[in-house]
Amino acid sequence: DAGVIQSPRHEVTEMGQEVTLRCKPISGHNSLFWYRQTMMRGLELLIYFNNNVPIDDSGMPEDRFSAKMPNASFSTLKIQPSEPRDSAVYFCASSQGGASGNTIYFGEGSWLTVV
């Protein structure tokens, strides 16, 4: 199994630019999660989907952030416009089913630097 695949792995962009992070969950998984990790705040859940439907987006920091899941095999996290404080590692994760006994698997992350 290829695991959760994220792209790009690294991105450096200028303040004000649009950033799009992409995620391909593990085949057959129907729950998808976006997390952000910074030194100051640790790992934070931004949003998660179940069967392509957003369940809880209360962790999305502000309107500049948006996430979509147009189909079961693809999700995007978009930041527009980006700001230096958005610099972080963004992780995508997926699980087969939403029950608490189903393991969540993480991708390797997208390292974002906004200058």
Place this chain on the structure above:
Amino acid sequence: DAKTTQPTSMDCAEGRAANLPCNHSTISGNEYVYWYRQIHSQGPQYIIHGLKNNETNEMASLIITEDRKSSTLILPHATLRDTAVYYCIVRAENAGTASKLTFGTGTRLQVTL
């Protein structure tokens, strides 16, 4: 989700067992205990999880006390590659929708020669 308490850091000699404790005194009956680790610059890696019974897999063993208020992750023969931050997470069931993981600050395990 129930809160967890872990030591900030621990050391372990290579080849010895690493025993990482976790307190979760407010855990509910349908909440699982999950352990993940994060090696520098990598994504969180699933280790093991359990509900009531002790569990063992190729990576580790999970010992859950009878009252479920605490647990211990055991790495039987720690190696330098086990140096990482270890997260103990109590995961609540979310009826009808997906159940999330809420990460704390974890335990930084340093394995030394």
